[in-house]
Amino acid sequence: MSKRKNAQRSRKYSVRNRTVKATKKYKDTIFRMLFENKENLLSLYNAMNHKNYTDADALQVVTLENSIYMGMKNDLAFILDMNLYLYEHQSTYNPNMPLRDLFYISNEYQKLVVQKSLYSSVLQKIPAPKFVVFYNGTKEIEDISEFRLSSAYECQTDDPDLELRVTVLNVNEGHNQELMEHCQTLKEYAQYVAKVRKYTSLGELSLEEAVECAVEECIKEGILAEFLIQNRAEVISMSIFEYNKDEEEKKLRKAEFEAGREAGIEEGRIVGIEEGRMSGLEEGRMELLKQQIQRKLSKGKSIDEIAEELEESVTVIQNLISECKIK
DSSP states (O other), X not given: OHHHHHHHHHHTSOOOOOOOOOSSOOOOOHHHHHHTXXXXXXXXXXXXXXXXXXXXXXXXXXXXXXXXXXXXXXXEEEEETTEEEEEEEESSOOTTHHHHHHHHHHHHHHHHTTTSOTTSSSOOOOOEEEEEEEEOOSSOOOSEEEEEGGGGOSSOOSSOSSOOEEEXXXXXXXXXXXXXXXXXXXXXXXXXXXHHHHHHHHSSSOHHHHHHHHHHHHHHHTSSHHXXXXXXXXXXXXXXXXXXXHHHHHHHHHHHHHHHHHHHHHHHHHHHHHHHHHHHHHHHHHHHHHHHHHHHHHTTOXXXXXXXXXXXXXXXXXXXXXXXXXX
């Protein structure tokens, strides 16, 4: 009864027919392909939330299908238990996910309330959001970490008016073991990725051969076997695309680092020149001041008189006299 009630509640957030223009067709990923299957997605949800739902139809998918919104792809979005979940897969460490998710959730909410008036005196109810990134890149990170939108603010505050938190889960093989044990599809996906990396790292095979070896080995060992058999050609194509994409991003980050390093060296040189110029000006001013003090002392002026005439503190005058051993 409770599950039926939750399903009915979830359906009240029906998405009206609304065209969202895509800028181009986006190359899919194996992660998304696996979890577009409602049974697999429900299994992942159960593992994440310690639930035991069995009715996949209670899960209302609201993902932007096969499109890029504002130049960014939305992987998986769905409503269940009166909550809106945005699941993203990342093979690149990306601290900008809170800002990206802010755009995603704004778009999802617009779709949900498109036929309702936000100027009404009645409060328009919306599902609470939950943001999760499943990370399986090569950068070493903790099993569970968090990104916050407020970290991007130019002016930091302890109590920001707008906050958005993204939970980042490391789903590489050997990480988040409890989660993996409760979601067999996620566990086997991590094993598949590990095998692809193993064969590509050997350097003895072409990329296509390495992926084919990983696929063949997984099928023999019963890892995503049915999925790989049914989608073998597409999986190999996707894996090659994902690997090349990751390699290109690594090259881009390296180029950006080198460009930043060169810019930093040049900026440092310019700053050094400016600092040297300012130091020289100050040194010249001090030498002139010493000469003025010398002349005034020779005329019998007191330290207080000299300080007043030169508009300097008595301490500065005394230090300069001591430094130059002016008698």
